[in-house]
Amino acid sequence: MRIAHISDIHANYGSDFNNTTFEKAVKLLNGFEADLIFISGDLTTDGLLREYEFASERLAMIKGKKAIVPGNHDEKNLGYKLFPEFFGNTDFIRYDGNLTMIGLATSEPDKADGRLGRNRHRLITRGIEKKKDLTIIGFHHHLVPIPNSGREHNIIEDAGETLDIILRNNVPLVLMGHRHVPYAVKIHNTLLVNAGTFSCNRTRAHFGNTFNIIDFKNNTIIVTVIDVEKGKQEKMVKYNPLDGCYINRYYTEKKRID
Numbered sequence: 001m002r003i004a005h006i007s008d009i010h011a012n013y014g015s016d017f018n019n020t021t022f023e024k025a026v027k028l029l030n031g032f033e034a035d036l037i038f039i040s041g042d043l044t045t046d047g048l049l050r051e052y053e054f055a056s057e058r059l060a061m062i063k064g065k066k067a068i069v070p071g072n073h074d075e076k077n078l079g080y081k082l083f084p085e086f087f088g089n090t091d092f093i094r095y096d097g098n099l100t101m102i103g104l105a106t107s108e109p110d111k112a113d114g115r116l117g118r119n120r121h122r123l124i125t126r127g128i129e130k131k132k133d134l135t136i137i138g139f140h141h142h143l144v145p146i147p148n149s150g151r152e153h154n155i156i157e158d159a160g161e162t163l164d165i166i167l168r169n170n171v172p173l174v175l176m177g178h179r180h181v182p183y184a185v186k187i188h189n190t191l192l193v194n195a196g197t198f199s200c201n202r203t204r205a206h207f208g209n210t211f212n213i214i215d216f217k218n219n220t221i222i223v224t225v226i227d228v229e230k231g232k233q234e235k236m237v238k239y240n241p242l243d244g245c246y247i248n249r250y251y252t253e254k255k256r257i258d
């Protein structure tokens with residue numbers, strides 16, 4: 001199985017959105033033929049109706065099944081009322097074969113901060129209890145500090161409680177966005193993965209526009225970062241939740257990931 005993890009599209013008529021990059025990224029993305037495309041929020045910049053229309057029209061270029069959660073930008077200016085009209089429920093549990101995908105809105109209207117709260121914690125628990133072979137949780141804000149993204153702010157307010165539920169239940173994979181840089185780290189038995197920005201001009205230093213391809217092969221999760229501009233692929237993490245074997249090129253740079 002293959003999941004594409006994309007984030008922070010920022011469809012906008014101002015300076016945020018780069019259409020040339022978007023089209024290049026979509027071409028690369030469609031070539032991977034992912035079974036599911038998870039979009040971790042910030043599809044728009046100001047949550048405006050014409051941005052939602054633009055995002056929806058642009059997203060139609062992406063082939064395949066999509067699961068989408070809102071980001072803080074999507075909830076601005078009453079955008080939280082538009083999100084369900086265009087992209088469906090902001091919080092959901094989807095069962096697909098052996099996969100349970102739990103999508104959650106961490107954002108709140110007109111605030112940059114993220115939080116989940118007790119109701120969404122209960123939704124996580126409900127999804128986990130189904131005990132499918134693979135449970136993936138996805139939301140917009142980051143649950144742990146992300147390096148190379150500037151001074152820390154907007155981490156999920158109830159990150160402690162959220163992380164505790166996730167770690168206690170050995171959820172193998174959590175997908176996040178918001179910080180516009182790719183990253184991954186394993187804590188206990190959980191791999192926490194951040195996607196960079198797909199098509200926003202607000203990139204960080206040399207990170208550029210990226211998205212993640214996540215492959216599940218022989219009980220192993222392999223996360224590959226795709227650099228849109230260079231068309232380059234770099235395997236970032238390999239993790240086997242069964243035997244705990246974990247290679248992360250961020251921290252073990254000399255190791256190859258085949």
Ligand SMILES: [Fe+2]
Nearest residue numbers: 008042178179
């Ligand atoms: Fe963003």
Ligand SMILES: [Fe+2]
Nearest residue numbers: 042071072178
């Ligand atoms: Fe964001």
